[in-house]
Amino acid sequence: MRARMADLGSALAPVAAGMGVMAAAAAVLVPVLSSGPAVPHDPPLPSPPRAASAAPAAAGCTEANAAESLRPSSADGDAVKRIKKAGRLVVGVDQNSYRWGYRDPDNPRNLIGFDIDLAKAIAKDILGPDPDIVYRAIPTNQRIDAVKQRKVDMVVRTMTINCERKEDVAFSTAYFKAGQQVLAPKRSSIDAFDDSLRGKKICTAKGSTGEQELDGESHGATVMTVPNQLDCLVRLQLGEADAVVTDSALAAGQAAQDPAVELKGEPFSTDLYGVAMNKEDEDLVRRVNKVLEDYRAGGADSPWTTAYDKWLKADLPGVSGPPAPQYSD
Structure with missing residues (x-):
């Protein structure tokens, strides 16, 4: 390989x-x-001719x-x-x-x-x-x-x-199959994706499903976006964010990296x-x-x-x- x-x-x-x-x-x-x-040093990938039958549109x-x-x-x-x-x-x-x-x-x-x-x-x-x-x-x-x-x-x-x-x-x-979930310090008063987020700074990745969910309902939190989800863990560790909203699967990996944080509440969406x-x-x-x-x-x-x-x-x-x-x- x-x-x-x-x-x-x-x-x-x-x-x-x-x-x-x-x-x-x-x-x-x-x-x-x-x-x-x-x-x-390689040439850009060539654009192929348009397919006769393209994949279904989102209509x-x-x-x-x-x-x-x-x-x-x-x-x-x-x-x-x-x-x-x-x-x-x-x-x-x-x-x-x-x-x-x-x-x-x-x-x-x-x-x-x-x-x-x-x-x-x-x-x-x-x-x-x-x-x-x-x-x-x-x-x-x-x-x-x-x-x-x-x-x-x-x-x-x-x-x-x-x-x-x-x-x-x-x-x-x-x-x-995963779902959006909240990641926060174990000592935090944040309980889940609910009104315990009010007044808090929440980090999520730009262009992510987490950002879309927070656009719909932020529970009174201030939302900051970064290029990658791991950048949010850094913000959390530096005290620049109070919690992270990301896929439960990614959040579990971040919690495994840092024993001071944990997943809060249950996943509040279904992500495939x-x-x-x-x-x-x-x-x-x-x-x-x-x-x-x-x-x-x-x-x-x-x-x-x-x-x-x-x-x-x-x-x-x-x-x-x-x-x-x-x-x-």
Whole structure:
């Protein structure tokens, strides 16, 4: 498995609890996505011809059907052929989300985590054994632009599927279910996503589902936004924020890094993570959905369960399995 990291700057990965998380996390404030090509010294990814049948638009999208995607297929269409011709898969990822996509403390040049394992499975299916993967570290608020501008072939980065985003990008079927939750110091008077937030400073990532939820109801809190969710943990540790609103899965990872904070209350939304792709790449959406079918298959012996047990179970126990896929055609 060959993997390269482009535009990762000098940021460091989060580290496990008790290993100086604030010092390590502070380094991630360095911007990590430039406007340059996907790989240094390589030409920009070419824009393929418009597909004859594009992925469904968000027209008619509702909360009930937002997670619907195209039925799986292993056929090679224009997008898959383009990736094979390039000989590499360019994937937008996170390098700062503990257990999901972060730098290996034992080898900081490597990215590891649940999302990274999924990206590897997709690359192997398309490119065969030992695929060449280029990882691009992308801030939360640049995920959609990276897909639309073809800086990446896809984004695998704890990205919640919703109707607003489906106006701009296509999603695979859901591969994980989480929900928005509050993270705050254990000593805090904040109880949950309720009026205990009144008068507090709440941090969330720009362009995140957390920001959308807080736009709808802030419970009297002042909201600050940052490029990445881990930046919020830094703000919390520095006393610049009183709490964080983020996905429960990400919050659990941050709580595992810092024993002084904990999740407050229960998740107050349902968030389904999907792989984001360009809306013109219908065949790639179907191919990723085929990979996800295989990834889920086998129950307790499935690759999905293996990845969950390895990366998430210790900090996010009780997840019985992946969400069932929903198809639109």
